[in-house]
Each structure stands twice: as C-alpha cells, then as structure tokens.
Amino acid sequence: MKIAVFSCKPYDKRTLASYADNTALSMTYFESRLSMETISLVKDFDAVSCFVNDDVNAEVIHLLKQQGVHTIALRCAGFNNVDLDAAKAEGIKVFHVPDYSPTSVAEHAVALIMTLNRKTHRAYHRVKEGNFALEGLLGFNLEGKTVGCIGTGRIGAAFCRIMKGFGCHVLCYDLYPSQALIDQGCQYIPLEELYQKSDIISLHCPLNTSTHHLINKDSLKKMKDGVMIINTSRGALVHAQEAIDSLYNGKIGYLGLDVYEQENKIFFEDMSSHIIQDSVFQLMLTFPNVVVTGHQGYFTIEALNHIAATTVDNLLHHQHEDSGSRQLA
Numbered sequence: 028m029k030i031a032v033f034s035c036k037p038y039d040k041r042t043l044a045s046y047a048d049n050t051a052l053s054m055t056y057f058e059s060r061l062s063m064e065t066i067s068l069v070k071d072f073d074a075v076s077c078f079v080n081d082d083v084n085a086e087v088i089h090l091l092k093q094q095g096v097h098t099i100a101l102r103c104a105g106f107n108n109v110d111l112d113a114a115k116a117e118g119i120k121v122f123h124v125p126d127y128s129p130t131s132v133a134e135h136a137v138a139l140i141m142t143l144n145r146k147t148h149r150a151y152h153r154v155k156e157g158n159f160a161l162e163g164l165l166g167f168n169l170e171g172k173t174v175g176c177i178g179t180g181r182i183g184a185a186f187c188r189i190m191k192g193f194g195c196h197v198l199c200y201d202l203y204p205s206q207a208l209i210d211q212g213c214q215y216i217p218l219e220e221l222y223q224k225s226d227i228i229s230l231h232c233p234l235n236t237s238t239h240h241l242i243n244k245d246s247l248k249k250m251k252d253g254v255m256i257i258n259t260s261r262g263a264l265v266h267a268q269e270a271i272d273s274l275y276n277g278k279i280g281y282l283g284l285d286v287y288e289q290e291n292k293i294f295f296e297d298m299s300s301h302i303i304q305d306s307v308f309q310l311m312l313t314f315p316n317v318v319v320t321g322h323q324g325y326f327t328i329e330a331l332n333h334i335a336a337t338t339v340d341n342l343l344h345h346q347h348e349d350s351g352s353r354q355l356a
C-alpha cells in the first residue's frame with residue numbers, strides 16, 4: 028500500500044519509519060500540508076496521512092477520491108479539519124489516533140499554569156542577565172484554588188487528576204459526566220457556575236459548532252476578575268481579539284495558549300526570520316501575562332511512538348474490518 032504522508036517533520040518521519048519499515052506499507056514523506064495547493068502531490072497513492080492543520084475539505088476529498096485514495100489516516104486525535112460527511116459520501120475511510128498519551132497534553136496544560144503563575148518564563152531571562160530581583164514574579168499557591176475543566180474526556184480527565192493532586196477544588200463541565208472523576212472528588216456543575224467560581228479554566232473539549240469561540244466577551248464577563256485561561260485544545264475555542272480586550276481590562280489575569288485560531292499559517296515552522304503577518308497574534312505576544320507555545324502539547328516521546336504505532340496499525344490491519352473508536356468514517 029502506498030501512503031503519502033503530509034505535514035511530516037523529520038521527527039515524525041523517524042518515528043513513523045521505525046514502525047512502517049519492513050511492512051507492506053510504502054511511505055512517501057512530504058513536509059508540506061495537504062490542501063488544495065498541494066493536492067497535485069497525490070498521484071498513484073492508496074492512502075494519505077495527515078495532521079492537525081492539513082485542510083481536508085470536501086474539494087480536497089473529492090480530488091483524493093479521483094486519484095484512487097481510499098483511506099485517510101490522521102496522526103492526531105482532533106478531526107475538525109476533515110469533512111467527514113464528504114469522506115463518507117466518497118466512500119473514503121478516515122482513521123484517527125484517539126488516545127495517544129492524553130497525559131502529554133494534560134501535563135502541558137499544567138506546565139502553562141505553572142509558568143504563568145510562578146513566572147518562570149520571566150525569571151529565566153532575568154537570571155541570565157544577572158537580575159535576581161523578585162518584584163513582578165509573585166505567584167500564588169495552587170493548593171485550595173478552584174480549577175474549572177471544560178471537557179472531561181481523555182485529556183480533561185488526566186488534567187483533573189493532576190489538579191486534584193495539587194490540592195485544587197476541581198469543577199467540571201461536560202455533556203457526559205464521568206463517574207470515575209466524581210468518585211475522585213471532582214464536581215460537575217453547569218457551565219455558567221463553572222465560569223463564576225473558577226480561578227483557572229482549562230479547555231479540553233473538541234472544536235465544533237457549539238464550542239466555537241466558547242471563550243468570548245460574554246462568557247468572560249461571567250468569570251472572576253483576573254481569571255487564568257488555558258487552551259491546549261483547539262485555537263478557535265477562544266475569540267482571540269476579545270481575549271486581548273479582556274487582557275487590557277484585567278478580566279483575564281493570565282492566558283496560556285498552545286493553540287491559536289490562525290495557527291496553520293505559522294505553527295510548526297521556523298518563522299524567526301519572517302515578519303508574522305498577523306497583528307492579533309503579534310499583539311498577544313507582547314503581554315507579560317500571556318504564554319504561547321506552538322501546539323506542542325502532544326510532543327512527548329511516548330505520544331510520538333503511540334501515534335506512529337497506531338497510524339501504521341490503522342493502515343495495515345483495519346482496512347477490511349471495523350476498527351471501533353479509531354474509525355471516523
């Protein structure tokens with residue numbers, strides 16, 4: 028089976044090759060994203076493998092079908108960038124990797140909380156310059172604080188468990204409450220109440236029509252002054268301009284982002300010699316109480332290995348049988 032692997036960085040290639048070499052899979056690796064601009068690369072392939080920012084819209088899917096592609100193997104959990112209805116209509120199977128190390132993303136959310144709170148991003152630069160003054164680095168104890176978790180699936184549940192370990196009071200909101208989390212002392216409450224009571228709010232729900240711009244001027248109004256917002260899920264959960272307005276007036280006291288709505292133009296690339304043509308993003312980076320990372324929540328050895336192993340398994344073994352939760356279409 029011939030596979031065109033898109034959005035493939037050297038680290039992806041190394042891990043994928045270690046699982047795919049000496050199998051029936053013949054992989055061709057492309058650094059570029061799959062989109063209408065790059066669809067011409069898909070010639071004589073049976074399958075494509077994509078990542079979070081590939082644009083697998085209905086038009087792309089139609090052209091994939093015309094080229095004889097019968098499978099799309101996503102190397103990520105989220106699938107908001109794939110038109111699943113179009114794939115179903117064209118008879119193209121779509122797989123994802125639903126459960127690769129939820130811990131990796133949950134731990135990254137905690138890293139953002141700890142950085143913003145104890146200001147290690149600022150302390151690092153001060154100490155390098157011989158400045159050991161503490162003014163401006165004051166943090167707070169996490170123990171006893173109220174943490175709201177929106178979306179308590181695999182990653183959200185891992186996040187809640189870690190925050191319980193810090194001695195936080197964990198409030199949850201999900202369409203499907205988890206009895207296991209309730210048994211661990213987490214409390215499910217209506218979303219409005221979570222907004223009102225939380226010192227820290229971390230987003231772990233998927234991006235869909237009901238969660239698009241969930242964090243906006245109206246929801247922010249209901250939150251505590253100085254709230255900490257953490258988004259490691261998908262960029263468009265947060266209305267970036269309205270978050271900036273709330274940073275200016277102090278409603279948001281801390282903002283930690285691993286994802287950004289327009290990230291597909293900048294993330295995963297070295298942009299250090301370019302002028303980033305996104306004034307909202309540039310403005311966001313100027314705030315001392317904002318920490319942005321470039322979609323690296325998943326980026327641990329354990330997660331990369333799990334992604335590669337599952338993707339190869341999806342391509343090798345699940346073409347003719349039901350693969351349960353890994354098959355989306």
Ligand code: NAD
Binds near residue numbers: 105132180200201285
């Ligand atoms: P999951 O499917 O296990 O959990 C998602 C949870 O959100 C489910 O419990 C679901 O019921 C809940 N949910 C759905 N709609 C909701 C709504 N309107 N309000 C509240 N909850 C809602 O998914 P997961 O594996 O935990 O991943 C969560 C998200 O994390 C993914 O959708 C993806 O966007 C993101 N993610 C980010 C990275 C990264 O590197 N930053 C890596 C993997 C996944």
